[in-house]
Amino acid sequence: MTAPVQTPPPQQQLSAAQIAALLALVQAQAELRRQLTQAAVAAALAPLAGFTAWWDAEAVTDLIGRILRVVQPMQRQAAQLTDGYLTNAALVITGQRPRPAGAVDVTRLRRKMTEELADELLAGVRQSVKVELDRIGDEPSTEVQPSPAWGLEHDREYQDPAEAYARVADGYRYATTVLGDSPEKAQKKAEIRLATIAETDVTLAVREQYRRNLSAQNATGYRRILHPELSETGPCGLCVVAADRVYKKEDLLPLHNRCVCEVLPVYGRVDPGITLNGDDLRRIYDAAGGNTREDLRRVRVLMAEHGEIGPILVHGDQHYRSPEEVARTYASSRQVREQAILDALEPRYEETKYRVARGDNLSKTLRWQRARIEELRRSIGAAV
Template sequence: MGEALQTALTERYDTLTGSLRERVLTFVLAAFDSLPAYRDADAAAFLERVLPVVLGVQQQMGQVTDAYLTAMLADMLGTTTATAPATSAVAEQLRGVPPATVYERPFVQVRTALSRGHDLADAVHQGRTRLLSITETDLQLARTHAARGAMERGGAKFYRRRLSKTSDTCALCVIASTQRYRVAELMPIHPGCHCKPEPLPGNRDPGQVLDEQLLKDAHAAIARDLGASDSGGRAPDYRQVIITRQHGEYGALLAVRRQNFTGPDDVRPA
C-alpha cells in the first residue's frame, strides 16, 4: 500500500491518542479541582477515583501504539506480523515507582507551597500543574515503552522522532527529530513531550542526520536566540544546550545541561 496507507494509519493513530490524552487530562484535572480540600483524606479519595482510569488509559495508549506500529511495519516490510497482546509495561515499570506514590505528589506540592507562605489558591494551582505534568508524562512513557516492544518484535532496527502536529514543539524535540535512533534505545522524552516514534524501513543504517535542512534551521534559530551558532557544535558548545540524560523514573530524558535530575541509582526501590 505504501505511503497512502502509512499516512492514513498515522492520522488515525494521532486522532486516537489525541482523544485519549484529552479525555484523561480533562477527567483528572476536573477530579482535582472538585476536591473540597487537599488533606490526606482528600488525596486518598482522589487516588481511589482517578487511578483506575489513569492506569486504564495508559494501557490503552500502549495497545493503540502497538497496533499502529505493527501495522506500519507490516506495510513497510511486507510482512504479516501479528500484534502481541498487552505489550505495554505495567504502571510500576514505567517509572519504577508505585503509581499511588506518583499521584500523591500534587498534594505534597500543595502542602509544600503552603508551608512556604503561598496562599491556598496559588498552592492548589501549583499542585494542579504538577498533576498535569505527571499525567502527560505517564501517557508518553506508556507510548514509548510499547513502541520499543512493537518495533523490536517487528524487526525494525532504527526509528526517528516524529514531531506532533497538534501541540507546541520545543527546540529540544526539533533538533532530536532530525536524527535517527536505534530501536534498542528508548526514545528520550521530557515532561510535556508529544513526539511519537516512527520506524525507518530496512535494516541499513540511514546515517545520523535524517533532515539536514531542519537541522540547519534549528542551528539558525539557536544563533538568533543565543547570539552564536556552529554546525560543529563548538561555539556555543551545543553540549551545554541540548543533551540526553538519565532520569530516575522517566529513563532517557531530553534536557539542558544545567538542569539536575535524579539518576537511576538515586531512586530507591519501592
C-alpha cells in the same frame, strides 16, 4: 555522541503510496494520542474540583484511587493503539504483518528509587548517565547511534503508580506551609502538577509500547517523527536534534516535557522517518540566511537519565535534578536525608525573610521555616 555502530548503505526509497500510507498512520496515531492525553488530563482533574482535604490522609488516598481508576484505562488504550499502529506500519514498510506484541503493563512504567539504589548512587557504585548528542549536521544522519549503558536500567524496581499522584498532595502542603502560598495558589499548582503527571503517564505507556513492539520486530532501529502541527511554536530544538539520528530498537525513547513526537521503525536501508521529517528538517536546514540552522547548531542537547521515568532530553545549559540529587532524600542515612532537606530549606528561608521585609504577610511561614531549620541543625549536629 561517539562513533556510530554502523553506517548503512544509501537510503532505499519507499513508493509514494507507501509514504502516503505511513503519513496517514502517523497522523492518526498522533491525533488519537492527543485526544487520549487530553481525556486523561480532564479525567484526572475532575475529582480535584472542590477538593480541600489535603491534610486528610484517608481522603487523599481516596482521591488518588479515583484518579487512577480513570487514567489507567486510558493508558492501556494508548498502549493498544500504539501496538496496532506499529503493526500496521511494519506491514506498509515490509509487506509482512508482524504479530501484535500486546499491551504493556501500565503499572510497571515508573522506576522506584529504593534505599539501596540511593545509597549506591551516593557512594558512586552506580551512576546515572548523561551523554551529549551530536549537533545537527548539514543533513540528517542515517547512522544507527550507539546506546549508553544506562546506569539505572537494570535490576530496577517499579514504583506504585499512586506515588506520583501522592506527591501532588505533598506539594500542596509544602506550598502552603513552607512557601507561604495561599490555598488558591497552592490549589492551582496542584492542578498543574496533576495534569503533568497524567499526561506523562499516557506518554510512558506509549513509549514502553514502542520498545516492546520494536524489540519484537526485525527492525534495525527507529527514528522519532516530528509533529510541528501539534505544537504552537513548531518542533523544539531538543526534538529536532533528536530526530536527526536513528536509535537502536531496544532503547527507550528519550522524553521531555510535552513532547509530541512519534516513532517509525527503520529496516536496514529503509528509513521512512527521514522522508516524513524531510519537509520540516529541510525548512530548518535551508532557513533564509541560515539563522535557524545556526541557532540549532548551538543547542546543546543531553540525553540524560531521570531516576523515575528513565531516558530524557534536557538542555545542556540548564540545570536538571539528577538521580544523584534525588537519592539524597531516599538514603538510608537519616543524617543525609535531613541535610538534603536543610540544603533545600535554607535558601527558601532567606527568600521568605526578603519577602517579609518587603511587606508580604508571611510571618507565620517565616517562623515555621526558622523552627524547622533549627530542628534539622540540632538533629544533624547530634548525629555527627
